[in-house]
Amino acid sequence: MINVLLFAQLKDELGKETLSIEGNGMSVAQLKGKMKIEFQLEGLETVMTAVNEEFADDETILSDGDTVAFIPPVSGG
Amino acid sequence: MINVLLFAQLKDELGKETLSIEGNGMSVAQLKGKMKIEFQLEGLETVMTAVNEEFADDETILSDGDTVAFIPPVSGG
Amino acid sequence: MNERYSRQTLFSPIGEGGQVKIKQKHVLLLGAGALGSANAEALTRAGVGKLTIVDRDYVETSNLQRQQLYTEQDVEEKLPKAEAAKRHLHAINHEVEVKAVIMDATAQTLEPLLGHVDLIMDATDNFETRMIINDLSQKLQIPWIYGACVGSVGMTMTILPGQTPCLHCLLKTIPIQGMTCDTGGIISPAVIMVVAHQIAEALKILVEDWESVRPSLVTFDLWRNQYQTVRLTKVKKKDCLSCGDQRTYPFLTLENATKTAVLCGRDTVQVRPPKPLKLQLEKLAKDLNGSGYLVKVNPFLLSCEKNGERMVVFQDGRALVHGTKDMVHAKAMYQSILG
Amino acid sequence: MNERYSRQTLFSPIGEGGQVKIKQKHVLLLGAGALGSANAEALTRAGVGKLTIVDRDYVETSNLQRQQLYTEQDVEEKLPKAEAAKRHLHAINHEVEVKAVIMDATAQTLEPLLGHVDLIMDATDNFETRMIINDLSQKLQIPWIYGACVGSVGMTMTILPGQTPCLHCLLKTIPIQGMTCDTGGIISPAVIMVVAHQIAEALKILVEDWESVRPSLVTFDLWRNQYQTVRLTKVKKKDCLSCGDQRTYPFLTLENATKTAVLCGRDTVQVRPPKPLKLQLEKLAKDLNGSGYLVKVNPFLLSCEKNGERMVVFQDGRALVHGTKDMVHAKAMYQSILG
Known part of the structure; x- marks a missing residue:
């Protein structure tokens, strides 16, 4: 299982901060696609992703036990 | 082994942020005593202790794999 | 709105x-x-x-x-x-x-x-x-x-x-x-x-x-x-x-508060913590030295001076702030050093 | 010191x-x-x-x-x-x-x-x-x-x-x-x-x-x-x-910058992003609605109005800011909405 951490407005969209999801061997992009369908999460295409607190791109392959954080980029100031 | 995290000036006193130390079955107070002798760390009596990110008192018993953070209390303002 | x-x-x-x-x-x-x-x-x-x-x-x-x-x-x-x-x-x-x-x-x-x-x-x-x-x-x-x-x-x-x-x-x-x-x-x-x-x-x-x-x-x-x-x-x-x-x-309760008293005729305020402390005077001296105080220390007391003000701290935490009759100022100075 | x-x-x-x-x-x-x-x-x-x-x-x-x-x-x-x-x-x-x-x-x-x-x-x-x-x-x-x-x-x-x-x-x-x-x-x-x-x-x-x-x-x-x-x-x-x-x-390079141009005789500034976007106009309309804008939207464009100023945003990111000839102001308004 992959541990998913949802930051900022994503936490509100899903109604919780963390969840576990099947994703061993998936890429980050595939996980995003799966979450988009299962939870109707909008705007996952443009969020930053951290895998185990390390910045990761869409091609990164996930393994059981990984923690994936989705972090919306912020532009205001 | 116990993972020890040193905060603020304690990090400088020891010259590093983290270390591993034998301490299975010890109390927090005993670990403090051991660290005082081994590393000549001053002022451990008055620091706050967190075990696995949970506030802990001197009597808390430690197990292998625990992460113990020593946090000096701050009074300025 | x-x-x-x-x-x-x-x-x-x-x-x-x-x-x-x-x-x-x-x-x-x-x-x-x-x-x-x-x-x-x-x-x-x-x-x-x-x-x-x-x-x-x-x-x-x-x-x-x-x-x-x-x-x-x-x-x-x-x-x-x-x-x-x-x-x-x-x-x-x-x-x-x-x-x-x-x-x-x-x-x-x-x-x-x-x-x-x-x-x-x-x-x-x-x-x-x-x-x-x-x-x-x-x-x-x-x-x-x-x-x-x-x-x-x-x-x-x-x-x-x-x-x-x-x-x-x-x-x-x-x-x-x-x-x-x-x-x-x-x-x-x-x-x-x-x-x-x-x-x-x-x-x-x-x-x-x-x-x-x-x-x-x-x-x-x-x-x-x-x-x-x-x-x-x-x-x-x-x-x-x-x-x-x-x-x-x-x-x-008053007994748990830091006490101050003007010492008559001496232009000095005494500051007393609620309970006797056991200060590490050498360590305190080191900290104060680094921060621009002129410090003298012996096993019984520490004397520090800055900007014309002098404070003597005893090992039990009692202190004398010289050169003032202002109890609030003396307490503030005491707490700025001892936290 | x-x-x-x-x-x-x-x-x-x-x-x-x-x-x-x-x-x-x-x-x-x-x-x-x-x-x-x-x-x-x-x-x-x-x-x-x-x-x-x-x-x-x-x-x-x-x-x-x-x-x-x-x-x-x-x-x-x-x-x-x-x-x-x-x-x-x-x-x-x-x-x-x-x-x-x-x-x-x-x-x-x-x-x-x-x-x-x-x-x-x-x-x-x-x-x-x-x-x-x-x-x-x-x-x-x-x-x-x-x-x-x-x-x-x-x-x-x-x-x-x-x-x-x-x-x-x-x-x-x-x-x-x-x-x-x-x-x-x-x-x-x-x-x-x-x-x-x-x-x-x-x-x-x-x-x-x-x-x-x-x-x-x-x-x-x-x-x-x-x-x-x-x-x-x-x-x-x-x-x-x-x-x-x-x-x-x-x-x-200039080609990667947001462009602005005053539309002659119309008291309007056109703002154009460096590359065509594909905006989700419905989502944008929802956000703007919540923030006090008067919003109208159809599949092709969104029109929003606040404090007497009106902006029309097309799906490709191009926008018309009405009621001004000030290009800097128009660009600021555009970026305050689109980030």
């Missing part, structure tokens, strides 16, 4: 309803130093209804490096901080009723100010006063927000009476000989990082969004790139003398 | 030597809004030698809730923010040389200001300008500190040319349709939390304590009690067009 608060009411956890609540609330801010001035500015800009600021000090040159609101003109006029803050706050937001109280905060002087107060913000520089706030908070059922900083380090925690642990549950004894801003220095990022947390918690409390109140203690070090939250679920003690079943509010 | 900075020189990673270095440095601050005014105040109090502030905007009532320095008087006088900031900063610390530049920052207008600049502080409100900063930083070898906030959320990252990854390594494309302060609102704690991190990093860079510079991106949400650092060790790309081997500094 009030245009002034439009970006704050747009933030959905506050909204128009939250803004109305903020406007109805009265916050007492204890201290108008680094944490105090920045907290005062943020609360005033946010549109709190009434703000009472308590401080015993006046504005000095060395404050300007990190204390918001104050200007060189305030230093020149030697304005009391509470009064200087009030003037600047009025120029920022005349809608907020600011009350400046220039006094030394003790259990006895504070309690009368706490009628109809919804929240106490801690911006003091010592644990003795915080323990008084903590007891008053429990006695009068007023939430308070602990905040403290030194160097690049800070710490904060929200206390809701009847719900969270209190500061006394955490600290069995008042820690002594911590680093203070007078010995360890302070950089402004540490100040405003604490204030960021305190104001976020304050806004949650003012709009009564209790579920969002942070349940943990936060500590950080911005220079060493550290940040940690510590859960407090096991901390609340049934036998705590401040918030437990058999509470006595020990820090509201 | 200069009494003003005594508490800062007491902080041993700065010390007397660090204070001398801070005094010798020149910082360019881009933006004098929420992040900008607070950064300006902290840098001025810390005693930076020279501070150049670039901003295109003037002070409005809705700024006062979170933008430090500014007063009701500034709103009344409709002072440009850079100029208002300069006046307040002078009263705080006359030793700092503050230069106010009132202009729209583009690659072409910014580059001439960057001679002898030691550090660029980001206090802008959009990614387009940040990508320009990022390219200029790489071209001229000047460190910069990204900072951004909205709602109770913030993010910051330090970029050292030749050492750390750059913003372009992280963001392959400029994200569009992020929440902005005009659509998601903003509370002051989010602002000052970002500023705390930015100023800590700035001080490290100014005193040349390179080892202490934070190697990770920080993100937080103060209302939801979240804080996370993200390591960036694998992010730096050899083929990055901004910092890689074959760099072209793409954001310094």
